[in-house]
Amino acid sequence: MKTKITLFLVLIFGTLLAKKDTICITLRPSAAAGQDIDARISTQVPTANFSTDPDFFSATWTCGSAGNCIDRSLIMFDLSSIPASATITNATLSLYADNASGVGMSGSPMYGSNDAGWLLRVTSPWAINTVTWNTQPTTTTNDEVIIPQSTSGTENYSLNVSQLISDIIASGNNYGMMIMQQNETTPYQSLIFGSSNNTDTNIHPALQICYVIDSTTNDSSKCITLRPSAAAGQDIDARISTQVPTANFSTDPDFFSATWTCGSAGNCIDRSLIMFDLSSIPASATITNATLSLYADNASGVGMSGSPMYGSNDAGWLLRVTSPWAINTVTWNTQPTTTTNDEVIIPQSTSGTENYSLNVSQLISDIIASGNNYGMMIMQQNETTPYQSLIFGSSNNTDTNIHPQLQICYNVLTGVNSLKAINHIQVYPNPAHDKLVFKVDYALGSELQNCFVELYNSIGEKVKSVELSPYQTTINTDNFARGLYLYRIMSHSSLIQTGKIELQ
Numbered sequence: 001m002k003t004k005i006t007l008f009l010v011l012i013f014g015t016l017l018a019k020k021d022t023i024c025i026t027l028r029p030s031a032a033a034g035q036d037i038d039a040r041i042s043t044q045v046p047t048a049n050f051s052t053d054p055d056f057f058s059a060t061w062t063c064g065s066a067g068n069c070i071d072r073s074l075i076m077f078d079l080s081s082i083p084a085s086a087t088i089t090n091a092t093l094s095l096y097a098d099n100a101s102g103v104g105m106s107g108s109p110m111y112g113s114n115d116a117g118w119l120l121r122v123t124s125p126w127a128i129n130t131v132t133w134n135t136q137p138t139t140t141t142n143d144e145v146i147i148p149q150s151t152s153g154t155e156n157y158s159l160n161v162s163q164l165i166s167d168i169i170a171s172g173n174n175y176g177m178m179i180m181q182q183n184e185t186t187p188y189q190s191l192i193f194g195s196s197n198n199t200d201t202n203i204h205p206a207l208q209i210c211y212v213i214d215s216t217t218n219d220s221s222k223c224i225t226l227r228p229s230a231a232a233g234q235d236i237d238a239r240i241s242t243q244v245p246t247a248n249f250s251t252d253p254d255f256f257s258a259t260w261t262c263g264s265a266g267n268c269i270d271r272s273l274i275m276f277d278l279s280s281i282p283a284s285a286t287i288t289n290a291t292l293s294l295y296a297d298n299a300s301g302v303g304m305s306g307s308p309m310y311g312s313n314d315a316g317w318l319l320r321v322t323s324p325w326a327i328n329t330v331t332w333n334t335q336p337t338t339t340t341n342d343e344v345i346i347p348q349s350t351s352g353t354e355n356y357s358l359n360v361s362q363l364i365s366d367i368i369a370s371g372n373n374y375g376m377m378i379m380q381q382n383e384t385t386p387y388q389s390l391i392f393g394s395s396n397n398t399d400t401n402i403h404p405q406l407q408i409c410y411n412v413l414t415g416v417n418s419l420k421a422i423n424h425i426q427v428y429p430n431p432a433h434d435k436l437v438f439k440v441d442y443a444l445g446s447e448l449q450n451c452f453v454e455l456y457n458s459i460g461e462k463v464k465s466v467e468l469s470p471y472q473t474t475i476n477t478d479n480f481a482r483g484l485y486l487y488r489i490m491s492h493s494s495l496i497q498t499g500k501i502e503l504q
Contacts (some may be wrong), residue, residue: 023086024210027077031197037076037176038126038195038205044069055098056195056205057109058117058179063189070184072136073195074126076176077207082169086211089288090361091165093119095157095193096203104190108153108275112189113312115149116182116348121164122175127375139178143167146358147179147191148315148347152353153380157193160359162289165209182350212288221410226276230396236275236375237394237404238327243268245332254297255394255404256308257316257378261386269383271335272394273325275375276406281368285410286498290364292318292376293403294356295402303389305351315381316346321374322362338377341484342366346378346390356392364408369500431502438489455501456486469481477503 012256029035031052039051044063056073063069073275105111120139131137143163159180161177168174194203210461228234239249243262255272296308304310319338330336342362344388360376369372380388393402426439438453451468453475464475468489480503 007093010329023212025081026206026208026210028204028206029077029196030204031195032201035078035436036196036405037078038074038130038197039074039131040071040195041131041133041136042069042071042173044071045131049130051128051131051133051444052197054198055109055196056095056101056190057101057190057192058101058181058430059104060181060184060187061104061190068185068187070181072133072178072180074122074128074131074137074176075205075378076122076128076174079168079174079209082209082211084169084172086169088162088166088169089210089212090160090359091162091207091209093160093161094206094208095128095158095159096194097154097156098194098198098200098203099154100200101192102367104192105153105188108149109190109192110153111153113152114149114186115189115191116149117191118180119145119147119159119161119164120178120180121167122178123171123173125175131359135173137178146347146350148345150191155193161207162340162359165207172321176350177361189397194202202328208387222411223407224280225405225407226428226481227400227403227405228276228395229400229403230394234277235327235395237272237396238331238393239270239272240330240332240386241268241334242332243270243271247451248329248331250327250330251396252394253397254300254302254308255294255378256302256389256391257380257390258303258389259311259380259383259386260389261302267384267386268378270378271332273321273327273336273375274282274404275321275327275373278364278373278408281408281410285368287361287368288409288411290358290359290360290361290406293405293407294358294390295404296353296355296392297397297399297402298353299349299399300391303391304387306354308389308391309349309352309354311349311385313348313382313385314388314390315348316390317379317381318344318346318358318360319377319379322370322372336377349390351386356390360406361396361482364406395420395430425497427487427499427501430500431503431504432477434476434478436475436501438475440468444484452490454488454490456484456488457481 029037042051059071061069097501101109124137124138126137129236145159145161145164194200196204200316228236237255239252243305258270321336322339323336325336344358344360344363393399395403428437453466453468454462455464457463482503485501486503
């Protein structure tokens, strides 16, 4: 599984201009600086406090003659700098594998075929230096976050905790979060991350939060909800299958991905394509949040009856499509191309009738930025092992309650200079190698005063900030790591222009 830290990048560039102030903070405490924020609790010694452990983890393991032992961990970041009236636009908790850990399976901190976890909001007080298994605080499953089954023994995780942080702020009581295994009965399962006590500060937990504070009663942000129905002439999805690779399945009641058997033909693979109409969103918009809701079709006539989410390895991918296709003609043989950039994980199901709510903020941002809306594709992560499926209602389903739904919030640049500047600042080359040039149109150059160019790397760190010259600014990128970067051009507190640059 690929590490996903791109959500924070969406937050950085989700600045609400002129009408709202967006503030982004990164919390990465270190016990060495007096910021011990996590503690482990264990059934192995239920009265002991483990607040100085180098690891922050959940596990189900054996303890010799004592039988199985269960480990959970608690974490609490200081959110006091965030006003109670703030609206969280996005929040990401990054947890990093401790590959040198002295517990669990040596060299494989993520271990086991069923090591998926939960991240829960804590609902009662606890103290880092005294908490034990016997005195652990209460939690709630409301808005719990799935920690997906690992696909690598050294995997890092980036978890969308926007709703959890919003819940903490709204409750008025910050008691932090708890990590635990989804399966606390089968031994030899672990998720072991570096804690705030770890000597390697690079693997300390990091919480990245962006929030908005209204500065006026009028703002430039908008939210739209798209929930098409084929009955209204809004067919937006189609299935493609190896079973009949030349056939078009655009009227199916289901939108799904599956790996199944096809009798003597052996295994069959099913994927699906979906494309919402985004034409109402201005090209200059900044996506602040986007959620794709997919609803289980419990009455589906395909897959396992009564269990549309089926299989022990049914996790999927949601990919951005990068070439044209037509709903009424697309087939397996003519399917469009896709990119894995900013792909979204569809986690392993935990229920046969599970609904999914997927954060697609970066995918929608990519579509808007590309200028070409070719939609998205759903596919299985494992397309070799049969009897795995994720079956949702499509726009053709007779039950309109299970049609796909896309909710998007965005803001539009305001201010004369901001609007005039769009597309008048050229950024090249892209991809870049040893230098990056920001060239301002001659007619606009004299109007841009006190402007700065900021560059951010793939984990949201600001790596460069330089003042924008009236007509041309060159940044030397020789010493930068290769990869994807985002830039933003600011004038005081107003955002003028953003974009992506690839360094090769």
